[in-house]
Amino acid sequence: MAAIEIRDLSKSFGPVRAVDGVSFTVEAGTITGYLGPNGAGKTTTLRSLLGLVTADSGSALVNGRRYVELDHPLSEVGAVLEATNFHPGRTAFNHLRVLCTAARLPVARAEDALARVGLADVAGKRVLGFSMGMRQRLALATAMIGDPGVYILDEPANGLDPAGIQWLRGFMRHLAHERGAAVLVSSHVLAEVEQIVDNVVIIAKGRLVRQGSLAELISNGQAPVVRVRTVRSEEFAATLERHGGQVEAADGVLRVRGLDVESIANIALDERVLLTEMTQERGDLQQIFLELTGEEQS
Numbered sequence: 564m565a566a567i568e569i570r571d572l573s574k575s576f577g578p579v580r581a582v583d584g585v586s587f588t589v590e591a592g593t594i595t596g597y598l599g600p601n602g603a604g605k606t607t608t609l610r611s612l613l614g615l616v617t618a619d620s621g622s623a624l625v626n627g628r629r630y631v632e633l634d635h636p637l638s639e640v641g642a643v644l645e646a647t648n649f650h651p652g653r654t655a656f657n658h659l660r661v662l663c664t665a666a667r668l669p670v671a672r673a674e675d676a677l678a679r680v681g682l683a684d685v686a687g688k689r690v691l692g693f694s695m696g697m698r699q700r701l702a703l704a705t706a707m708i709g710d711p712g713v714y715i716l717d718e719p720a721n722g723l724d725p726a727g728i729q730w731l732r733g734f735m736r737h738l739a740h741e742r743g744a745a746v747l748v749s750s751h752v753l754a755e756v757e758q759i760v761d762n763v764v765i766i767a768k769g770r771l772v773r774q775g776s777l778a779e780l781i782s783n784g785q786a787p788v789v790r791v792r793t794v795r796s797e798e799f800a801a802t803l804e805r806h807g808g809q810v811e812a813a814d815g816v817l818r819v820r821g822l823d824v825e826s827i828a829n830i831a832l833d834e835r836v837l838l839t840e841m842t843q844e845r846g847d848l849q850q851i852f853l854e855l856t857g858e859e860q861s
């Protein structure tokens with residue numbers, strides 16, 4: 564059973580079809596980036612998982628059940644939603660203490676969660692004076708209070724400075740890869756999550772346009788290209804073609820398909836050809852993303 568399962572989910576608001584037949588799963592121990600431009604339907608999907616939106620059809624399940632059916636929701640799923648409101652006059656610690664009491668969790672969890680998000684020093688301070696970044700950390704502490712195995716994070720990098728984004732990446736990696744949690748994180752900026760996601764699900768105008776591993780997205784359905792530079796480029800191009808490569812030559816660079824980096828290195832060694840550059844082309848991920856979502860490059 565997948566930790567998160569969205570199956571044929573649809574939801575309209577009046578004439579707007581916010582989510583239109585979306586299906587995907589997130590497994591334990593992995594991070595999935597849920598990506599799409601503003602208004603694509605990301606938040607509606609995530610709110611459906613948390614029982615905050617009632618779908619017109621299909622299902623959104625956590626650990627095989629609807630959110631309302633979970634016996635101990637805070638211990639199964641932690642969520643950070645956009646525009647989380649904290650009572651400004653309450654301290655960070657009191658926010659979490661109230662949650663612990665309501666969920667019958669030991670209050671020590673509140674201290675632990677604040678320490679893990681780096682807010683231990685300001686635990687006794689009112690949220691009123693907190694920066695956006697501190698509020699996001701507090702929202703994450705709230706999500707992890709019951710030490711759940713599933714995290715649903717809606718644009719958690721919003722309002723964070725570069726150091727905060729770096730910290731968030733490490734934190735999500737820790738949750739998934741060390742604690743074995745399933746993490747679903749939405750963003751409209753691919754670059755924000757590109758370094759940490761195992762899988763991507765891309766939606767546009769409510770419809771799923773691509774899902775798979777990041778590697779699959781990068782290759783965009785095409786054979787990977789290796790860039791090779793050598794002084795004897797014409798001769799080496801012919802050699803590579805003899806070994807089954809397809810070679811395009813331009814400006815002294817060979818773009819090779821059908822052979823991987825290791826095979827090319829071995830051929831060069833056998834032929835005693837000095838390579839001055841060899842790199843795997845990554846493709847322009849942002850460009851692929853913009854094409855898939857029908858957005859114009861600005």
Ligand SMILES: Nc1ncnc2c1ncn2[C@@H]1O[C@H](COP(=O)(O)OP(=O)(O)OP(=O)(O)O)[C@@H](O)[C@H]1O
Pocket residue numbers: 576579580581599600601602603604605606607608751
């Ligand atoms: N409660 C609502 N009432 C009416 N329309 C809504 C409601 N919630 C969402 N919508 C509409 O549904 C569509 C999808 O919105 P949603 O917030 O799910 O997208 P999103 O991908 O999360 O976008 P963003 O990145 O801007 O948050 C949008 O056209 C939005 O205006």
